[in-house]
Amino acid sequence: MLRLLGQHVALRVNVTKGPLFTGAVVSQLVTRPSTYARTFLSVTRPLLVEKDTATKRKAPAAKSDTATGDKKTPAKSASKTTAATKEPAKKPVKKPVKAAVKSKAYVPLTRMKISREDRPPTGRRSPFVFFIQEFLKTRVSKSLKDSAEYMSQAGQEWRALSESEKQKYQDASAEDTKRYLRDMIEYVERVDPQVLKAINVQRKAKGQQRWKVPPEAKPKREKRPLSSFMRFLRDPPPEVVAKLEGLGDMTWLKRNSILGEEWRQLSAETKASYTEAAKKEREEWRAQHGSATTSA
DNA sequence: TGGCACTAGCCATGGCTAGC
DNA sequence: GCTAGCCATGGCTAGTGCCA
Numbered sequence: 001m002l003r004l005l006g007q008h009v010a011l012r013v014n015v016t017k018g019p020l021f022t023g024a025v026v027s028q029l030v031t032r033p034s035t036y037a038r039t040f041l042s043v044t045r046p047l048l049v050e051k052d053t054a055t056k057r058k059a060p061a062a063k064s065d066t067a068t069g070d071k072k073t074p075a076k077s078a079s080k081t082t083a084a085t086k087e088p089a090k091k092p093v094k095k096p097v098k099a100a101v102k103s104k105a106y107v108p109l110t111r112m113k114i115s116r117e118d119r120p121p122t123g124r125r126s127p128f129v130f131f132i133q134e135f136l137k138t139r140v141s142k143s144l145k146d147s148a149e150y151m152s153q154a155g156q157e158w159r160a161l162s163e164s165e166k167q168k169y170q171d172a173s174a175e176d177t178k179r180y181l182r183d184m185i186e187y188v189e190r191v192d193p194q195v196l197k198a199i200n201v202q203r204k205a206k207g208q209q210r211w212k213v214p215p216e217a218k219p220k221r222e223k224r225p226l227s228s229f230m231r232f233l234r235d236p237p238p239e240v241v242a243k244l245e246g247l248g249d250m251t252w253l254k255r256n257s258i259l260g261e262e263w264r265q266l267s268a269e270t271k272a273s274y275t276e277a278a279k280k281e282r283e284e285w286r287a288q289h290g291s292a293t294t295s296a
Numbered sequence: 297t298g299g300c301a302c303t304a305g306c307c308a309t310g311g312c313t314a315g316c
Numbered sequence: 317g318c319t320a321g322c323c324a325t326g327g328c329t330a331g332t333g334c335c336a
Contacts, residue, residue: 126321129314136315151315151318158320173321176313227331230303256305260329282332 118195120187125176127169131158134169228271228278232263237270 135154158166226234233256236244240262244255263271 125313126323128320128322129312132314132319153319155319177322226303229330230305230332233329234304256327256329258329263330278331 114195114199118191118199120184120199125173127166127173128158130169130172130176131161131166226278226281228274229263231274231278232266233259236262237266 132151132154135157236259240259243262244258247258
């Protein structure tokens with residue numbers, strides 16, 4: 001089944017998005033679809049369904065919104081069509097309406113009112129912002145009412161400041177960063193997850209970016225060990241490094257594309273050295289963090 | 297078992313912040 | 317819209333862990 005699926009995806013990708021995928025990738029999909037189908041499905045799926053959804057990655061909130069049967073899982077739908085030929089059509093089973101939705105008190109996320117204290121704290125202010133505040137209080141005359149004009153003047157004055165003169169604004173900004181982190185950690189702890197959902201639903205409706213918990217406010221956790229490929233990416237073998245240097249300057253996007261290709265062509269022996277190192281590190285990590293949640 | 301997030305590397309880009 | 321600085325994000329790769 002996976003084999004058929006892989007071929008199906010490969011063909012669709014080749015037809016609809018041809019130039020985006022290298023011939024090597026597509027050919028491997030065709031020749032070894034069971035191996036590559038899983039990895040590449042997650043890559044190709046957004047491309048295949050992009051007409052239906054504007055979001056690149058399905059946000060957790062969207063999962064509950066897909067109860068209307070909007071799921072697009074190629075593998076499952078494929079198996080369902082074959083099953084449908086064997087069994088007579090069943091009556092669609094009505095899903096029970098959630099109690100919260102049934103209730104009169106239910107307010108859709110798009111209409112939920114977000115109070116001032118439920119909004120995320122304002123971001124950290126840059127030194128320039130503190131300069132602007134002082135500039136407006138002390139040096140803006142009534143004749144300079146046009147914001148564009150005085151902002152332009154502020155920009156000129158800011159550039160003329162020496163490093164020592166800028167220092168107090170930088171200190172104020174650093175202090176504001178501390179304030180921001182305190183507020184953010186406190187906010188993340190107390191805010192109702194439903195409010196966060198509503199904020200992002202409403203931001204999306206306005207075409208704004210979704211709000212995310214800043215990494216600094218997230219509880220710190222240890223990084224997972226690197227996979228074999230990530231180790232290869234970080235420390236390619238000398239011959240690959242030489243090859244890259246021979247190609248001259250290139251963007252990191254290009255570099256990684258080349259390294260992906262190199263990885264596929266790597267000898268089994270060299271590849272094994274990365275795999276073994278990754279395996280060793282992973283086992284150490286598991287020993288440190290417990291193996292209750294690990295598999296294989 | 298599918299789908300998604302995460303992991304490294306760097307850099308261009310864009311959003312956010314203040315005030316009117 | 318206008319300013320400067322700061323910071324997050326996207327882009328790109330493959331392998332792995334985890335959740336549903």
